Amino acid sequence: MSEIVVSGYYGFANAGDEAMLAAMIEALIDIDPAIRITVISGDPEDTRRRHGVGAVYRLNYPEIARVMSRSQLLISGGGSLLQDVTSDRSLYYYLSIMMLAKKLGKPVMLYAQGIGPVQGTLAQGAMRYIGNMVDMITVRDDGSYEELKRLKVTAPPVYITADPVLAMHQVDRQIGRSILKQHGQEGVAPLIGISVREWKDWSHFKQVLAHAADQMIAEFGARVVFIPMQWPDDLSVSQKIAGRMKNKSNVLPGEYSTSELLSLVGNLDLLIGIRLHALIFAAVMHVPMAGISYDPKIDRFLETIGERHCGTLKTVTADKLLGRVRELWTERKQTNHKRVENINILRTKAFQNAELALSLIK
Missing domain, CATH: 3.40.50.2000 (Glycogen Phosphorylase B;)
Known part of the structure; x- marks a missing residue:
């Protein structure tokens, strides 16, 4: 059984981010119904109840390392995680989770990210260094692709896709x-x-x-x-x-x-x-x-x-x-x-x- 760890802004009662997570889970399970998903969350209990997946607290690094060590992939995304306009702390947090996965020898994918703006000199350097370590990047628009080029994140393959929520089915x-x-x-x-x-x-x-x-x-x-x-x-x-x-x-x-x-x-x-x-x-x-x-x-x-x-x-x-x-x-x-x-x-x-x-x- 494959296991994936998902990192993002989950467990904070933000309907857009919860919709992205729901859409990601729906699409992944559509392809592989046996897949096991663990989400890094601000409210693990809410994430388990809302989405029916495993969850660990976002600041519990030992537990994150434990679930990551048995997984086959870290997904970071979707959403606007990698920007320093609203806060640079969140940028460094998500980069640290990616770095942890790479230290554990796990592939990392940026999933339908909206990249930037990344404005600070230190933030740009960190983004360039860790961004070039990941294994694959998908971005949700052309502007994000251009921002990666500006940041000189050029090592991993980059695909322009779309926001995960757009894959969801219409509801009653x-x-x-x-x-x-x-x-x-x-x-x-x-x-x-x-x-x-x-x-x-x-x-x-x-x-x-x-x-x-x-x-x-x-x-x-x-x-x-x-x-x-x-x-x-x-x-x-x-x-x-x-x-x-x-x-x-x-x-x-x-x-x-x-x-x-x-x-x-x-x-x-x-x-x-x-x-x-x-x-x-x-x-x-x-x-x-x-x-x-x-x-x-x-x-x-x-x-x-x-x-x-x-x-x-x-x-x-x-x-x-x-x-x-x-x-x-x-x-x-x-x-x-x-x-x-x-x-x-x-x-x-x-x-x-x-x-x-x-x-x-x-």
Whole structure:
């Protein structure tokens, strides 16, 4: 029986990262149902319960070394683990796990990573040194590939694939419909979902979203629901924006599983998203989306499906956001064949991550 250890930002109630883990597990088991997976997690008990896999605590290095010593592969990813914009400590942590695996003689794969930006001189040196020790790299976009070249990580083979979540199957919309009904969201009026995150205590984008949401309610007769992706952090910022609105909106209060979030998004007529994986969930469920960028990964993803963002958290205006929403509103009842084609191509690439990972074991 093959055993894989997976390292990433897991066990922190971040719906996007948990969705990536769920997608990785699903794809790996699709190929090899007998495979054994152990996840390095911030909350091992939650990871065991949520995903049905083994788990060890992320700072318990002796236990990590023990499970790694009996494994055949370390997967690092997916997500934006290797960057020093939000924190350089996390970059060094994930590099240390890779170094441990190499010291134990294990192959290491960077799995569907969103690389960079890596800005610090020391961070760039560490990334170049350890990055060139790994055995294979897959990245989720062209920008990440270019960042590796800039960092002079050139020794391992590099493949441009796609975010693992794009390989997930669509889910039954009834699950989300039931959650919405529990919170008073039922009826024939169009439903617009908003997924936000806090960022540096900025307030400009919150006022923009509140004003735009009020206008969408007035103009389209729509209902507005805020869907938190990282709980409880996103719940708080959602409530702040809803509190600035003149019209009534709804903030979903719960912590939801990947399947529940996919189903909720599938019930929307349109999604406005700051969180990357809210936008990816919309792509999986074929829901029109308007993205607001806070990080290059948003721009990169939207470009891969032939879309564009409607402003950054600093520059977005209500007029620009509403202009993009109006464009999407006219096409929401029609199939955007080009977008669907792009998403299907990405779906195949996303599954390729698991195939490449298992090729390292074979």
